Amino acid sequence: MPEDRVAASSSDLTLVPFVVLEDLLQRIFSRHGVSDDNAKILATNCASCERDGSLSHGIFRIAGYLSSLASGWVDGRAVPRLEDRGPSVIRVDAMNGFAQPALAAAVPAILDRVSATGVALVAIRRSHHFSALWPDLEPFALRDLVAIAMVTGFRCVAPPGGTKPVFGTNPLAFAAPVAGTHPLMFDFATSAMSNGDLRLAARAKAKVPLGTGIDSHGDRTDKPEAILDGGALLPFGGHKGAALSLMVEIMASALTGGLFSHEVDFSGYPGAETPNTGQVLLVIDPERAGNSDFAGRVLTLLDTVRASGAARLPSDRRYRQRAEANKDGIPIATDKLRQLIVLAS
Amino acid sequence: MPEDRVAASSSDLTLVPFVVLEDLLQRIFSRHGVSDDNAKILATNCASCERDGSLSHGIFRIAGYLSSLASGWVDGRAVPRLEDRGPSVIRVDAMNGFAQPALAAAVPAILDRVSATGVALVAIRRSHHFSALWPDLEPFALRDLVAIAMVTGFRCVAPPGGTKPVFGTNPLAFAAPVAGTHPLMFDFATSAMSNGDLRLAARAKAKVPLGTGIDSHGDRTDKPEAILDGGALLPFGGHKGAALSLMVEIMASALTGGLFSHEVDFSGYPGAETPNTGQVLLVIDPERAGNSDFAGRVLTLLDTVRASGAARLPSDRRYRQRAEANKDGIPIATDKLRQLIVLAS
Numbered sequence: 001m002p003e004d005r006v007a008a009s010s011s012d013l014t015l016v017p018f019v020v021l022e023d024l025l026q027r028i029f030s031r032h033g034v035s036d037d038n039a040k041i042l043a044t045n046c047a048s049c050e051r052d053g054s055l056s057h058g059i060f061r062i063a064g065y066l067s068s069l070a071s072g073w074v075d076g077r078a079v080p081r082l083e084d085r086g087p088s089v090i091r092v093d094a095m096n097g098f099a100q101p102a103l104a105a106a107v108p109a110i111l112d113r114v115s116a117t118g119v120a121l122v123a124i125r126r127s128h129h130f131s132a133l134w135p136d137l138e139p140f141a142l143r144d145l146v147a148i149a150m151v152t153g154f155r156c157v158a159p160p161g162g163t164k165p166v167f168g169t170n171p172l173a174f175a176a177p178v179a180g181t182h183p184l185m186f187d188f189a190t191s192a193m194s195n196g197d198l199r200l201a202a203r204a205k206a207k208v209p210l211g212t213g214i215d216s217h218g219d220r221t222d223k224p225e226a227i228l229d230g231g232a233l234l235p236f237g238g239h240k241g242a243a244l245s246l247m248v249e250i251m252a253s254a255l256t257g258g259l260f261s262h263e264v265d266f267s268g269y270p271g272a273e274t275p276n277t278g279q280v281l282l283v284i285d286p287e288r289a290g291n292s293d294f295a296g297r298v299l300t301l302l303d304t305v306r307a308s309g310a311a312r313l314p315s316d317r318r319y320r321q322r323a324e325a326n327k328d329g330i331p332i333a334t335d336k337l338r339q340l341i342v343l344a345s
Numbered sequence: 346m347p348e349d350r351v352a353a354s355s356s357d358l359t360l361v362p363f364v365v366l367e368d369l370l371q372r373i374f375s376r377h378g379v380s381d382d383n384a385k386i387l388a389t390n391c392a393s394c395e396r397d398g399s400l401s402h403g404i405f406r407i408a409g410y411l412s413s414l415a416s417g418w419v420d421g422r423a424v425p426r427l428e429d430r431g432p433s434v435i436r437v438d439a440m441n442g443f444a445q446p447a448l449a450a451a452v453p454a455i456l457d458r459v460s461a462t463g464v465a466l467v468a469i470r471r472s473h474h475f476s477a478l479w480p481d482l483e484p485f486a487l488r489d490l491v492a493i494a495m496v497t498g499f500r501c502v503a504p505p506g507g508t509k510p511v512f513g514t515n516p517l518a519f520a521a522p523v524a525g526t527h528p529l530m531f532d533f534a535t536s537a538m539s540n541g542d543l544r545l546a547a548r549a550k551a552k553v554p555l556g557t558g559i560d561s562h563g564d565r566t567d568k569p570e571a572i573l574d575g576g577a578l579l580p581f582g583g584h585k586g587a588a589l590s591l592m593v594e595i596m597a598s599a600l601t602g603g604l605f606s607h608e609v610d611f612s613g614y615p616g617a618e619t620p621n622t623g624q625v626l627l628v629i630d631p632e633r634a635g636n637s638d639f640a641g642r643v644l645t646l647l648d649t650v651r652a653s654g655a656a657r658l659p660s661d662r663r664y665r666q667r668a669e670a671n672k673d674g675i676p677i678a679t680d681k682l683r684q685l686i687v688l689a690s
Contacts, residue, residue, distance in 0.1 A: 308511045
């Protein structure tokens with residue numbers, strides 16, 4: 001789906017510098033009930049996704065953010081509260097606000113805990129995560145730390161054999177430093193497709209592969225609208241993906257004290273789209289656990305994978321699109337850009 | 346594959362009490378170069394796998410254990426060395442011995458660290474893991490802790506698009522307490538099939554599903570012998586499973602200071618089968634991170650998954666087979682039992 005960037009003719013596109021998009025998005029968030037501090041964080045996050053080609057979590061999401069804010073379901077002005085729960089554990093109550101400001105508030109404590117003990121477990125609850133996970137992890141990998149994150153969503157994924165959705169798309173992400181180059185990162189939904197990509201497919205009237213989801217009767221379907229309209233996505237990779245999805249629910253919701261995906265109830269808030277659940281992060285200092293050349297060892301591994309003939313590594317496309325956007329600007333459909341300017345006005 | 350237990354006619358089977366199998370296996374290990382302490386640990390582990398129906402890691406593995414020991418590749422008498430690496434990190438040098446004694450040696454320190462800080466990261470290197478991962482985790486979940494483990498193997502899995510094996514089958518396992526009942530556990534290879542199951546399929550002259558692996562020309566095949574003979578397994582679930590396999594290499598080998606799967610070189614040790622790599626465990630006290638009813642919340646989640654119509658949860662079959670074996674004895678093919686008795690004599 002992210003390739004639709006390529007499909008648009010160049011005359012429909014405007015090339016927008018990262019900082020210009022960031023400023024525009026910050027203004028939009030600020031004008032729609034988000035505090036200045038939180039607006040800056042969300043804008044940087046959303047512009048980064050658009051820049052890196054994570055289009056399902058870029059400006060495509062703005063309508064959902066604003067709709068949720070307008071409904072009163074999420075508090076754009078929330079000030080997260082940190083709780084010290086021991087030398088390696090940090091709890092954060094996001095106070096029904098967005099997850100990214102909650103994580104940002106915890107960063108100094110995380111770095112302090114990792115430095116003191118080698119590991120930090122970050123348990124965020126009452127948080128709305130409506131973006132990709134990799135932007136949460138990249139700053140840690142750039143500091144030569146290893147990081148793992150999981151987040152729950154709203155119920156839209158049925159366990160294998162089940163006919164009702166229980167899990168969120170429950171992404172899992174990982175980041176590690178690599179000697180002399182960008183961190184390695186991956187970030188994927190434990191569902192067969194992310195909600196963002198499913199909605200992009202529905203909007204494009206495209207079909208999806210069989211196995212992506214079931215319709216409202218529990219039958220497998222290739223129609224994204226049928227999955228969205230009373231059906232459910234399925235986990236990727238059969239019972240193994242389903243086990244991972246279950247792990248994400250346990251780690252990001254039971255462990256943190258947040259709601260499970262199946263407990264999120266938007267019904268009193270028409271227009272609400274952002275799930276109020278939980279997020280967990282594990283941040284590790286690799287040099288405390290292993291040898292003194294961790295990042296060099298990861299480079300050795302990645303070189304071996306490439307030499308085996310593997311087409312690409314998890315982060316390759318993201319960094320390529322980032323480099324292009326940093327050089328030429330972020331290509332944005334001109335009608336979409338006009339809509340953003342209206343929202344900022 | 347584990348259902349072949351059912352296929353054998355009852356007259357071919359002997360029902361063996363757990364403790365009798367454990368004693369027999371301990372005697373076998375002791376007679377083949379394993380110290381008494383280590384033999385007890387390996388015997389309990391192997392008998393537990395057989396009891397719970399993890400047949401590819403039960404007595405099926407004895408030949409490989411003994412062959413590796415006889416080759417001089419693994420040290421059955423190794424005494425693991427613990428290194429304190431900060432309040433939440435424990436390094437263990439398995440001293441070219443089996444991984445289970447290395448973990449056993451670390452357990453008091455792990456419980457101490459978790460109690461003090463909320464989290465313990467256990468990094469084991471120069472270790473031979475030749476069994477399932479769930480027996481490593483269950484004792485922690487029975488103490489109301491959450492545990493995650495990853496282990497590398499020897500190269501037998503090609504990244505998607507690659508034609509040469511780089512990764513091990515690289516299993517990932519997870520365990521969490523559940524209020525009033527057994528812990529939830531899963532343990533799966535990040536390859537499309539485990540090596541044990543692949544070898545059981547080859548022995549049974551069975552076919553495997555397309556997508557399980559490639560032959561020595563890089564072509565997909567349904568013949569387990571072709572995968573074993575110069576071919577490679579593939580990761581489960583396409584690029585997502587491949588990303589997980591890469592994460593396991595980074596966590597279990599780069600982080601711990603152990604060898605990567607692709608670096609394991611048996612060639613000077615004919616008969617060697619056990620990989621000398623690394624293992625990582627994360628052990629977490631959930632009540633430090635979340636609410637005081639973690640195990641109750643996990644029960645709520647599992648009840649919801651069952652109510653959705655899901656056929657079974659990850660641990661269901663294991664506990665059912667364990668209950669049957671505890672009641673009636675572990676069903677073992679009588680000719681296999683005779684072979685074990687010979688090995689113990």
